[in-house]
Amino acid sequence: MTVLVTGGAGYIGSHAVLALIEAGRQVVVLDDLSTGSRDLVPRGATLVEGDVGDEALVGKLIREQGIDAILHFAGSIVVPDSVADPLFYYLNNTVKSRSLIAAAVAGGVKHFIFSSTAAVYGEPEASPVDETTRPGPISPYGSSKLMTEMMLSDTAFAHDFRFVALRYFNVAGADPLGRTGQTSPRATHLIKVALQAVRGERTHLEIYGTDYPTPDGTCLRDYIHVSDLADAHVLALAHLERGGESQVLNCGYGQGYSVLDVVAAVKRVAGVDFRVDHAPRRAGDPANLITRSEKIRAVLGWEPRHADLDVIVGHALAWEDSFNAREKTRAVG
Ligand code: UFG
Incomplete structure (x- = not known):
């Protein structure tokens, strides 16, 4: 069982890689290191430097590394940046996700876990929200993630392919053993x-x-510890592997x-x-x-x-x- 983790050199992705390795998985990280860091890739995972939008590269990895599931963390996450440069966000978060999903379908990868966001809810009329709350993103960031959820849902309808989209609330904290954490000096959180x-x-x-x-x-x-979020990814993968249906799940306490x-x-x-x-x-x-x-x-x-x-x-x-x-x-x- 080898899992491809895009963005595994980043904050949340590196915590998920740790959790996957602890669960006995083989992990290949695909990261262009634009915001992630080589130093954050946990020991035991193989790092491939490259672009998630490179369908040929992903296809080759799927074949050569025997990938049977994808966890897709790679993406851009700064809301004001997405307002200033929406087309970059639609390229990085939506278009490249489309390429990754296409490579997964072509390569016979049936299980896909996607990093989505509470930003898909925009300014909800009532709180707490749940998964039946109608999405209404108010930033290109939120829209770019919601569009990917829609592609996943349509792909799961058309192909032998299932997914879990995890909508993260306010992720914070770091690995309790100090092996990884948030490094971006530009963080606004x-x-x-x-x-x-x-x-x-x-x-x-x-x-x-x-x-x-x-x-x-x-x-x-709703602040959620990054290691609890990482655990949710491992469980989401197990859910798909035991035949569970595609799901959109909110991640908060x-x-x-x-x-x-x-x-x-x-x-x-x-x-x-x-x-x-x-x-x-x-x-x-x-x-x-x-x-x-x-x-x-x-x-x-x-x-x-x-x-x-x-x-x-x-x-x-x-x-x-x-x-x-x-x-x-x-x-x-
Ligand atoms: N805040 C301050 N001062 C600061 C930074 C933040 O008062 O210096 C406040 C914000 O106004 C907000 C709260 O702290 O009320 C939390 O702000 P963050 O920037 O930490 O997080 P957000 O709630 O804005 O962001 C989260 C996710 C995003 C997601 C967004 C959608 O981290 O990925 O919710 O609303 F897009």
């Missing part, structure tokens, strides 16, 4: 930004909007935390205070984006192991500390 403030890499954190219709006026999100809750957790866990300013709302932020988690638990038997905000923050902090220490050693060396 709340916990990453807060950790930069802890480490003095930025002077302060800005809270984007304190007048939302939520208990403390700041946005509510069903528990909301506000921006103020997260800031308080980071200060508490790090034991460091930092300046926090109130800033205007950021365009496109829904007030409340939380999912019900019943479906993924029922379909996959998924039991999260790290559903605790302080644990998520603690693992992210430990990774930042060890990563920065390594970078420093490298610079000195």
Whole structure:
């Protein structure tokens, strides 16, 4: 059983590779290293540097490496970038996914797990959402991912091919054993930004909007530990292998935390205070984006192991500390 993991040198993909290897799978990573890093590819996986949109390359890998399932993480994920350059997002996330799916069908790969996003819900009318909530993306990023879900669904109807699309909510944290984590210095996500403030890499954190219709006026999100998300991928693959139907599943704990809750957790866990300013709302932020988690638990038997905000923050902090220490050693060396 060899699994092809696109984007396996990235943040979420590398955690999934660890989980697959722990589950006894052979793993081939396909990554162009545009945002991922060779250093993040877990030991035991084979790295192939290349483009997921290269149908000939993927076809060759399927044949020569005996690939029988694909986990597709590769893609672009920065919402404002997608607004500024939509065609790049449709190329990278939609067109290249089409090529990958075509190569899978041509090569007889029947099982496909896709990294989708809560961004497909846009600004939902009610929260929590579930998989019956009508998608309504409000960014090219969300649309580019939803279009891929649609291609998968139509392909599964026409061919001997099944898929699971996992719609990620707010992914954070790092491997509890410190083997991989988030490295992108450009990360805009709340916990990453807060950790930069802890480490003095930025002077302060800005809270984007304190007048939302939520208990403390700041946005509510469903933060999920990246290792729990990685486990969901391994379970989703097992689901398809035992003949399970194609599924769209939301990945979150069903528990909301506000921006103020997260800031308080980071200060508490790090034991460091930092300046926090109130800033205007950021365009496109829904007030409340939380999912019900019943479906993924029922379909996959998924039991999260790290559903605790302080644990998520603690693992992210430990990774930042060890990563920065390594970078420093490298610079000195
Ligand atoms: N926030 C701040 N200050 C910051 C950074 C974030 O106040 O410096 C706030 C945001 O306004 C938001 C919350 O913290 O209310 C979480 O923001 P993130 O940027 O961490 O995450 P998002 O909820 O914007 O992003 C998530 C996923 C995306 C997905 C998007 C869809 O990470 O992949 O939801 O809404 F596209």
